[in-house]
Amino acid sequence: MYPYGPPPGTPPRIDAGQLRPRWVWFVVAAVVAVVCVGVGIASFLLTSTSTVDSVEDDKAFTSGQSVTLRIGPGADAAIYVRSPFVARAHCEIVTAPSGSAPRVTTPGSTFTVTKGSVEWERVFVLKADTDADYRVTCDDPRGALTFAPGDDADFASFVGGIVVTVLVPLLGLLAGSGIAIIVGVRRGRHRRWLEAQAYYGRR
Structure with a gap:
């Protein structure tokens, strides 16, 4: 038997249905790639939407004014300042339920959200x-800043969303391509083996 197929000549006709692995594996490869790309697109849209929605600019207020926010364990709020700003901002909680211990902290990382043509920078958590419900007031020495409440956008979560957006489609395309290549190579080998069997079987 020839390991690489029959000698030169007209090869026997092989029914594609006989080949293994079955062609359905090409469909599986395509589905894997499409699903992963879809996950990446969905992750991008969700990350972008949640980031933009983290600032409630419709509740924006100027220096010296206040806003009421709902805050609780595991549901931190944030204060954003319209960028660019150079004045030193200050925020404090002026009204709180009896027995509660609210606090204003400075975030450990910079996080900026762009809504339309306006940039908002997170300055307090x-x-x-x-x-x-807590009443919060903010001001600055110049009295020129504009503040807005919002969610405490987690920079790590934002980066995680971007990683999912990039890596999942990439891995899906690589996996789909790998499956298709392996199936194609094995079907080619199986075809040559069947041709050899048919060629020598009819002699």
Whole structure:
């Protein structure tokens, strides 16, 4: 038997249905790639939407004014300042339920959100151990800043969303391509083996 197929001549006709692995594996490869690309697109849209929605610019207020926010354990709020700003901002919680211990902290990383043509920079994170409404006031020495409440956007979560957006489609395309190549190579080998069997079987 010839390991690489029959000698030169007209090869026997092989029914594609006889080949293994079955052609359905090409469909599996395509589905894997399409699903992973879809996950990446969905992740991008969700990450972009959640990031933009983290700033409630419709509740923006100027220096010296206040806003009421719902804060609780595991539901931190944040204060954003319209960028660019150079004045030193200050925010404090002026009204809180009895027995609660709310606090205003400075985030450990910079996070900026762009809504339309306006950039908002997160400057304070508001934490509380009691789920309730808190009155927060903000100001600056010049009285020129514009503030807006919002969610405490986690930079790590944002980066994680971007990683999913990039890596999942890439891995899906690589996996789909790998499956298709392996199936194609094995079907080619199986075809040559069947041709050899048919050629020598009819002699």
